[in-house]
Amino acid sequence: MTATNQQARYFALLPAAGVGARMAANGPKQYLTVGGKPMLRHAVDAFRASALVAHTYVVVSPDDGVIDSVLPPELDGVTVLRVGGATRMDSVLNGLRALAGQLAEHDLVMVHDAARPGLTPALIAKLIDGVGDDPAGGLLALPVVDTMKRSAPGADGVSVSAATVPRNGLWSAQTPQMFSYALLLHALGSAPDANAITDDASAVEMLGLSPRLVEGHPRNLKVTLPADIRIAEMYLANEEK
Numbered sequence: 001m002t003a004t005n006q007q008a009r010y011f012a013l014l015p016a017a018g019v020g021a022r023m024a025a026n027g028p029k030q031y032l033t034v035g036g037k038p039m040l041r042h043a044v045d046a047f048r049a050s051a052l053v054a055h056t057y058v059v060v061s062p063d064d065g066v067i068d069s070v071l072p073p074e075l076d077g078v079t080v081l082r083v084g085g086a087t088r089m090d091s092v093l094n095g096l097r098a099l100a101g102q103l104a105e106h107d108l109v110m111v112h113d114a115a116r117p118g119l120t121p122a123l124i125a126k127l128i129d130g131v132g133d134d135p136a137g138g139l140l141a142l143p144v145v146d147t148m149k150r151s152a153p154g155a156d157g158v159s160v161s162a163a164t165v166p167r168n169g170l171w172s173a174q175t176p177q178m179f180s181y182a183l184l185l186h187a188l189g190s191a192p193d194a195n196a197i198t199d200d201a202s203a204v205e206m207l208g209l210s211p212r213l214v215e216g217h218p219r220n221l222k223v224t225l226p227a228d229i230r231i232a233e234m235y236l237a238n239e240e241k
């Protein structure tokens, strides 16, 4: 279906071209078996199960030799884009650019970490409902519940608390982060410093927009460190509606 001025459609874009250095596994963490299947398959299947999502795109490294066994070419509702880049932002931007002419400017793109296997169709629907037609877009996030400390180097190389950061108003960003195709392409394409862009919303904020914060769920954690796998599997064993 070509890009026309039809009603906005919803698409998923999953950056899955990382190496998982902090996981220190013997391969990229998105392919580790979590909850009985490769990690990235959980989020892909959540988008495929959502009646609101038109299609899912997964961005992997050009030399990825695993994806075809995890997402076989005949799997419906999903397309693999072999355009992963050096950073998460590069992978997302390359994926968006690869979709030129297939998505309309007003189509909504939900960027979701392949490393967040706990996503559910209900959370997808909650984000879509929470953002509505806000042109600034929005993201799933959780209000911070712990006290935040800003560290400083102490004696003997230890970290010490230099200050307590006021907790009120602090949220921990999750994904999906949802924006119109045109806005996200422009925001990431014009970001002044790729290293300052650790999530998609920060690029949109640099344009002066304020994306909506929609409360997510702890099950939607990003699997980053080895200890995160058991936590993710606990949630995956208990599908929340």
Ligand SMILES: Nc1ccn([C@@H]2O[C@H](COP(=O)(O)OP(=O)(O)OP(=O)(O)O)[C@@H](O)[C@H]2O)c(=O)n1
Residues within 6 Å of the ligand: 014, 015, 016, 017, 018, 019, 020, 021, 022, 023, 029, 030, 059, 084, 085, 086, 087, 088, 089, 091, 092, 113, 114, 115, 116, 222, 223, 224
């Ligand atoms: N060059 C990159 C880096 C990351 N990602 C993706 O962005 C998501 C979030 O990134 P992160 O959790 O940091 O994954 P890694 O970069 O693989 O982990 P690490 O930083 O520990 O290497 C992951 O799904 C990862 O695959 C990507 O598509 N391209």
Ligand SMILES: C[C@](O)(CO)[C@H](O)COP(=O)(O)O
Residues within 6 Å of the ligand: 088, 113, 172, 173, 174, 175, 198, 199, 200, 222
């Ligand atoms: C996008 C993100 O998951 C929001 O919290 C986070 O910024 C990704 O960071 P990472 O270092 O690329 O895992």
